Amino acid sequence: MALDTDTKTFKYIGTRPDRPDGLDKVTGRARFGADFSMPGMLHGAILRSPHAHAKIVKIDATRALALAGVKAVVTRADFPTGLTGEDWNIQENVMAGEKALYDGHAVAAVAATSQLIARDALKLIEVTYEVLPHVTDVDKAMAEGAPVIREGAADYSVPEGLHPNIVRYMDTGRGDLDAGFAAADLVLEESYKTEAAHQGYIEPHACVGQLGADGKGELWCCTQGHWFVRQMCTAVLGLEATQLRVTPSEIGGGFGGKTTVFIDPVALALSRKANRPVKIVMSRSEVLRASGPTSSASMDIKMGMTRDGKITAASGTFRMQGGAFPGAPVDVTTMLAFANYDIEHVHHIGYDVMTNRPKQAAYRAPGAPMGAFAVESMLDELCRQLDLDPIDTRLKNAVKEGTRATFGPKFPPVGLIETLEAARAHPNYGAPLGPNQGRGVASGYWMNWGGETSASVAIGEDGTVQVSVGTPDIGGSRASMALMAAEAFGVPYENVRVNIADTGTLGINEPTHGSRATFASGLATVEAAKEAIGKLCKRAADKWGIDAEAVTWEDGFAKPSGPNAGEFPPLGIAEIASEMGSTGGPISGHFESSPDGFGGSFGTHIVDLEVDPETGRSTILRYLVVQDAGKAIHPAYVEGQFQGGAVQGIGWALNEEYVYGEDGCLQNPIFLDYRVPVASDLPMIDTVIVEVPNPGHPYGVRGVGETGITPPLPAVANAVRAAIGVRMTQLPLTPPRVLAAIKGRG
């Protein structure tokens, strides 16, 4: 795809206008998932298993149904049978079948005339359980004798003789590891662990569903991807895809956790049974117990390096559990673990393991932070022991255009080197450090995504432009779409209105995930604009009596393309639009594709922190994010992605973890005990945007949303290592753990 950046400077792209939905969001007017109601609406509530693993022997809802105000109860018996594959997995997770598979697994649901009556009714549903042994740790779940989550769930890839909880196996790599390690001056081996974290979106899942006996339905929900919701709900409920229309609300955070469904099919099933709309809103403890946290990981890494800093060989074994279903993103972990570096001899083994935990869901660069923690920690240790600078060593090994990636193909243009150089040049890298303070450096990568995209643009009767995209606006993307449309049409930013269309209005769109919205919806918006511009030029050509090929579009005006085309004054978009109805009808453009050509984003972070030797508490002093955006459409929102990803990573590195008790139940399902970063934990987060354009997008865009969470886990761990002199290999680095390490060092 030809890169438009080569030939023009931008008028709107790269500026920082106010976002179009800003007024709604600062006044409380914007409607999020729980802010919607329908006439006649009932309130739903879900009964959840108190056991980590149990057979469901019997469910008796008689007393619940007898409570005044209760209109319907559903269990798995109200859902169709015969699903297979991931459709079955989702249905089984949404409503338990024969077994409760984790603490919080949905086993029944109630719809009633008020929220309080629904909750009271749950207590009247009698469930007889036969409690089974459970397992929540990934390594224990692989061991002989571990309780079996489900027989026969392993796919073709799993070798014979492994525990049934191991459901996928991967083996990727190249070269001669023995020769590679033999060529090293220093070889290190270490094991690392990360625990599950939650995306921590402040808005719990919420929806209002209406489903009739005729199989036609409407659903309002907070989601990153309403076409995914449509596909999953219709599969789980046995409906035809286009008979369910899903409208996305504003969304209060997702980070990957809202790319799937938990409560939506339940609301629709209750609605069908009660013949009234049903609203369900998850509580925070339901969100933590029973939505989709990340996997936890147990990893073994071995790397070899020459005295002057060249990595000669690397191998890793990655064991990850994704809850009671296949899907731990260990395929991505293995793909990206060593991807920053040019390594000839490399090998990865991965295991996807089931445990009695909730079904994992994506969280910002899913699978990558775990591998980055292990590999970038080991690289730091190699540098430390060989007395080498961490940035110089990364530069020595960094991939660039043409390097053969550790996962096989050659890299197109990428910006790792540029981010390392910018980090090294930044004043933070030379800031003086005092006692108990340490500095950590790490780099990370996310390959980003294209995905199915449909967008359309239409010209209003006054020449203003409306853009319809299918990617919900999680972080300000309406502004970026409007900037790209403004640039393409040559009209002021304020004259563009961006709408997030419902599933009935556009063709399929993948969610706002994979750092794809600015790239893919943006590209589709630009291409749709080009189609509309072609039609605008044709109207001018018709008016002037010349060929359409003789008309060009510039800065919002149709113009003859040269002196031979004729002398006509430029015809503006408003004037053409005012005559649309009598010159051929409405003018619009649309574009559908699954674009490849997405470009990955590299980032390098530097963190300085201080460890209190009496409490083990780490305080972040300085934090720098340097990351490649390709082309920053709206720089303030690019910086926002850098900062947000970094802080989530800081939380995961220092405090956040899922704590399961001996009983297999989640011990910390509220924000008091699942401790995410607060304002007083942090300093300002410094950012530098590097731009190595992506040739696959007309304006050079690379997705930026996800890379930011991969370097912080190792950067923080490396800084703690520097501060306390002890290498910690298990996250999070909570004060008790750090204190124990300090005391243990003697």
Add this chain to the structure above:
Amino acid sequence: MVAVHLWSGLRALADGQEVVEVEGETVGQLLDALVAAYPGLEPAIRRGVSVSVDGQIIANNRHVKVAPDAEVFLLQRLYAG
């Protein structure tokens, strides 16, 4: 003939080969040809693979054209997050 690189876990299903030559003008034709030549690859390919053609990642598109001298890698099917 196009050279298709297999990831290490697939090689055992293709007589131990790291690179397999097959006929095909599009990604879809190459995948079909791989399965025809090595039926053991069928479950992996049916489950879904992404493909890299001369460094460009093709997430999921059978109709992308592939030149005869292109360098093609099979990758684990990419999903987003």
Add this chain to the structure above:
Amino acid sequence: MSKIHVTTTINGDEVEYLCDPRETLLDCLRDRVGLTGAKEGCGTGDCGACSVTLDGRLVCSCLVLGAEAEGKEITTIEGMAQGDDLHPLQRKFIEHAALQCGVCTPGILVAAKALLEKNPDPTETEMRYWLAGNLCRCTGYDKIIRAVMDAAEEMREAS
């Protein structure tokens, strides 16, 4: 269980509603009075998304019972702008891109306004500790703090 009749003042207007004794002020604002600006992020007073003021004091409305509002004065995010005129904090939030998803924004704006009314010239540290009860998962707080600092400066100059 019969409902309780509550008469209260919200954003300067007298408001009446009927509530179940178990309902929180947050439930009543959202479901009885139609003011959905305050959000339930946690229900346990840990996230601050439900922040309102109650007789001038910043509170988590999820920790106040609907019945407790009787005879009190409540202000919510909906009362922050004066007609078309946004409060300087609201303007600065948009200008500084201090919101991404926007769900924590109403609570943070109410909390920041309460801070500046109490202390018109807070240091960055004072600001961060005051807002420590308002969780934001999207922004990392950087642009939020910059927006509050900028609004505070504008408000000091105006007075």
